Amino acid sequence: MDLKYHLEDHPPFRENIVYGLQWLAVTIPAVIIIGKVLGSMQGTAQAEVLYMQKLFAIMSVSLLLQIYFGHRLPVVIGPSTVLLIGILASQNSSPAAIYSSILICGVLLTILAVSGLFGRLRQLFTPRVVAVILLLVAFTMLPTIQQLIIGNSAEASSSRNLCFALIFLLLMFTAQRLLTGLWKSTLILWAMIIGSPAYCIINPACARSSNAAVFPFFNGFLAQLTTTITFDPGVIAAFLLCFLGLAINDLGSIQAVGSVLRVEDMPKRINRGVSFTGLSNMLAGFMGVIGPLNFSFSPGIIASTRCAARSTLVPAGVLMLALAFLPRALFYLSFIPGVVIGCILLFIMCTQVAAGLTTAFASMEQPYFDNSLLIAFPVLSGIITAFLPPQAVAAFPVQLRPILANGFVIGILISLVLEHVIFRTTKTDAEK
DSSP, X not given: OOOSBOTTOOOOHHHHHHHHHHHHHHHHHHHHHHHHHHHGGXXXXXXXXXXXXXXXXXXXXXHHXXXXXXXXXXXXXXXXHHHHHHHHXXXXXXXXXXXXXXXXXXXXXXXXXXHTTHHHHGGGOOHHHHHHHHHHHHHTTHHHHHHHHHOOTTTSOHHHHHHHHHHHHHHHHHHHHHOOHHHHHTHHHXXXXXXXXXXXXXXXXXSOOSOGGGSOSSOOOOOSOOOSOOOOHHHHHHHHHHHHHHHHHHHHHXXXXXXXXXXXXXXXXXXXXXXXXXXXXXXXXXXXXXXXXEOTTHHHHHHHHTBOOGGGHHHHHHHHHHHHTOHHHHHHHTOOOHHHHHHHXXXXXXXHHHHHHHHHHHTOOSSHHHHHHHHHHHHHHHHHHHTOOHHHHHTSXXXXXXXXXXXXXXXXXXXXXXXXXXXXXXXXXXXX
């Protein structure tokens, strides 16, 4: 790759700031979108903004730790959609149990990475299992996306929201087709900026009733912390599988950037990177917010800017940390209608499905039909579980509900059983 600045280069101050703003423009949308989805469940506008403050702080600290002490690669960090699925599927459990589980699983992930045991667990995740994970992340998000797009019937009719969503998504895919370079990399940001006022024009009721003046310009965010660990075996078990999916995605993202930049000491960087992802999730669990992971679209940004200097991500991390102390600014940044968030999430999940299908096709071997079954059954089982009606979920035992009602977890469990038990390939089978 023809680069202007390489990994350990230090661009001039002005250029470093400009590149940092570009990384920030790519990073912020995911933080705002997932933060708003989870923050809106906190009950009040003040609690939602507090959640956003803590989330911005966690993402900025995680990014700076990775740049200086972790994998030390130019990789974007954002909230994990795998953990988002785990949180949404565990709403019947208390927030203390959910975020205690994230903290505990962060500790376990760190131990696995530092001890080298994670390398053995990686053997369980064959290309077919990875394909199932990628597809399940997208498909088990559909109930949440559906609810966001349909919206509150008191504010706007479902038909109006669906028509807006269809037109908006077609325009986004048109932009995806026509845009290039940094414009394409920041498409989500522009969709948020343009889509929000466009929806409010056709539906003025989307405007918030809360007054921005109730939010101070500068304020801390050390409140509602996980100071007491709550052990819920079902929730912990569900998040353990979510963290395995997170770790595989994290490893793939680090490996992708390392391959593009042809970095030599990748095994050490991967161990350090996954270790600090575990530490960051420990901190996220303590703060009571969703945990981070390394995103996979960093190579595209490097190619479009021709800059791979890790120092350029430092301004992005510092600016995100500054935003964490500015609740009024975050209130305005999160002023996005639910329909627009649902459309953007659906667009992102389409890219997730594309990645899953690419992985599935690349790993396909003879006999094609049997190999396809190993992907089809777990995915369909996960989708069915994700769309279970509330009365069916209520019939499950309370302790097992976080597992049995989680489509992502059920899909992975079935995939592992099919891959390593029912359709396990032995040496004799391989010789045939």
